[in-house]
Amino acid sequence: MKQNILFDLDDTLIYCNKYFNLVQDQFVDLMTDWFAPFGIGRGAIMDKHSELDIAGVQSFGFKSDHFPQSFVDTYDYFSRLTGRAASQDERLRLWRLGNSVYDHEVEPYPFMEETLLTLAAEGHRLHLYTGGDAIIQRRKIERMNLERFFEDRIYVRMHKNTDAMKDILKQGRFDEDRTWMIGNSLRTDVLPALECGIRAIYLKRDQEWAYNLLNIETPSSSAMLTLTELNEVPPAIQQHIALLKPPGL
Structure with missing residues (x-):
């Protein structure tokens, strides 16, 4: 038997999700600083990021770059929505933040x-x-x-x-x-x-x-x-x- x-x-x-949640919180903090003056709150940023993150997994599977890409895609979405000028430096900053989730120690x-x-x-x-x-x-x-x-x-x-x-x-x-x-x-x-x-x-x-x-x-x-x-x-x-x-x- x-x-x-x-x-x-x-x-x-x-453990895995807790590190993704930690990095996501840092992302939302940064995005709120940038887009709150345009009337965009934390809830809207969280919801849009979750939508794009899940869509990326459904399309591409668990590719390592889908998570940082979801940060950039969320940023681009709100840049277009609000008319706030997007910059390559800010995109790169978000990409690096998303990739940082893979640098955490492995914890059983x-x-x-x-x-x-x-x-x-x-x-x-x-x-x-x-x-x-x-x-x-x-x-x-x-x-x-x-x-x-x-x-x-x-x-x-x-x-x-x-x-x-x-x-x-x-x-x-x-x-x-x-x-x-x-x-x-x-x-x-x-x-x-x-x-x-x-x-x-x-x-x-x-x-x-x-x-x-x-x-x-x-x-x-x-x-x-x-x-x-x-x-x-x-x-x-x-x-x-x-x-x-x-x-x-």
């Missing part, structure tokens, strides 16, 4: 180490499935020394969706009845897993990125679990396995 367990990386095993979520050690000790086969720029994601993996848990079972995709999940499952010849996807994104982790016929664990995080949220109808109560801490994962999987064992075993 050993399981294949695929883990998402960002905001599942390591509580119980990351203990959870992976426990699952590996129980004999489960661990996989890492993450979206983004391969160089940036590999750097995070190296800094956390995650290869010791996942070895060559690491998949980095620019677009993280059902097609990408199907491809991974097909190439690895996964047994769908014994495969799990664990992640914080309903859109890119949970929904693709359910559409591919494997089980999903939704790790619900505070202040989740709007792109990751959507309503999901699960085919059965056992297909998807909702947890809030990584150390809840091993007992949840063990409980599921126990329910599948014939009486007396």
Whole structure:
């Protein structure tokens, strides 16, 4: 009854959104200084940036330059709207600010180490499935020394969706009845897993990125679990396995 367990990386095993939120706040502060005299408030800037940021991900996937580009696109939008003169120096400043999000240290979520050690000790086969720029994601993996848990079972995709999940499952010849996807994104982790016929664990995080949220109808109560801490994962999987064992075993 050993399981294949695929883990998402960002905001599942390591912190990510909080750094994007920090840089976004700096962006909005700067934009407010520039555009408040033209009647543009923080809320309008936040809403437009969120719209353009999500549109960029939907079009281009998790390319590393889409986030700084969303800053520049938001700036250009309000420059046109208000008639405020745009400058290349200000665009470059915003681009550099957006890129600075990738300079933050890699920080594990509580119980990351203990959870992976426990699952590996129980004999489960661990996989890492993450979206983004391969160089940036590999750097995070190296800094956390995650290869010791996942070895060559690491998949980095620019677009993280059902097609990408199907491809991974097909190439690895996964047994769908014994495969799990664990992640914080309903859109890119949970929904693709359910559409591919494997089980999903939704790790619900505070202040989740709007792109990751959507309503999901699960085919059965056992297909998807909702947890809030990584150390809840091993007992949840063990409980599921126990329910599948014939009486007396």
